[in-house]
Amino acid sequence: MQSIDKLLIILLMVTIALEASTIIYSASLMGVCGKLKIISKVENPDISMFRIDCLNVTEDYTAIMLTAEMYNPNPYAITVHHVKISVYVNEIQLIRSINESTFRIEPLSRFRYVKIEYVRNDYFVDAILSHLSNGEESIVEALLDTSFSIHPNELRRFPFKAILSFKTDILGIVLSKINEGLPEDILIETPSHLYKLRIIYVHLLWGEVSESYVEVIGFARVKNIGDETVSFKEVVYEAILNNETIYREEKRLTQSIPPGSICIIPLKFDIPAHVIKRAWCLHVKNNEESTLVLRAYLVFQGKEILLFERDAYIETDIFKIHYLK
Known part of the structure; x- marks a missing residue:
């Protein structure tokens, strides 16, 4: 039992x-x-703010500050393993910023990521040439790519994109201001004669755009309303940006206009890349806003006779990507 x-x-x-x-x-x-x-x-981090700011510009470099504010919506901390930011203008890469370091974002908290990059101004010259060859239109894309994890070896990719576009009409504005006041008479006085010319029409457009220069071509239709033949041997072009003369070129011209005749004066000048680089520096220092003045002179008997002088306001948006959710 x-x-x-x-x-x-x-x-x-x-x-x-x-x-x-x-x-x-x-x-x-x-x-x-x-x-x-x-x-x-697990939820992806949220980009609540993204912006690109210009800190400083020199003759060779532009200092850029990239800022992204990330929010962790999860009730546990996440680790961000890398941040890659790329900025393109018309698919031309301006900025490539890579940070391989890791950082932690606490639960339901925000983290502000800041990175400063120094970009060669030659890249911005390429972007400007692309803008001109694209009919003065540009699309700016900012791409942020990162990976995060909760546990080791469990990386999750998280992409973000911000896009804006902008358009300018530099030559269009200049032309409209030149032609809206025509006809405009030019009086040339010498000790023995008085010469009279009348500008009937001026036309300018962008010509060839290469890696080293951008071409401006056009013509001026001019009538001799005086009694004497007028002969020109040179034409002078000037460009003034924000009160600084950035370009001046003298070109040979063989042109005679008999009394009562209308003559087509060809206009053509090439703006080299180093001038565009200088223009970029002046433009960015003024918060991407500029006033451009274009002038042309006809040289008669050693004197510069103003053919036209008009200005255009220019505003771009390369550094105006300010995304705020």
Whole structure:
């Protein structure tokens, strides 16, 4: 009888042990499932603010500050493993910023990422040439690419994009101002004669755009309303940006206009890349706003006779990507 009681006690203990093991095993499974469930609900960080600011510009470099504010919407911390920011103008890469360091964003918290880059101004010259060859239109794209994790070896990619476009009409504005006041008479006085010319029409447009220069071509239709033949041997072009003369070129011209005749005077000048680079520096220092003045002179008997002088207001938006959610 005692042996039977002992056997029953042993069986009871084994049963209790098995049930306890089952409970522990079930609890372990629930814990694993619980973890998997949490991971499946991980949300991407949210970019609540992104901006590009120009800090300084020299003759060769432009200092850029890239700022991104990231928000962690999860109830647990995440680790950001790298940040790559690229900025393109008409698919030409201006900025390539890579940071391989890691940083932690606490639960339901914000983190402000700041990186300063120094960009060669030659890249901006390429962007300006692209803008002109594209009909004075540009699309600016800012791409942010990063990876984050909750646990090691569980990287999740998180991309972000901000886009804006802008358009200018530099030559169009200059031309409209030149031609809206025509006809305009030019009087040339010498000790023995008085010469009279009338500008009937002026036309300018962008010509060839290469890596080293941009060409401006056009013509001026001029009538001799005086009694003497007028002959020109040179034409002079000037460009003034924000009160600084950035370009001046004298070009040979063989042109004679008999009395009562209308003559087509060809206009053509090339703006080299180093002039565009200087223009970029002046333009950015003035918050991407500029006043451009174009002038042309006809040289008659050693004197510069003003053919036209008009200005244009220019505004661009390369550094005006300010995304705020």
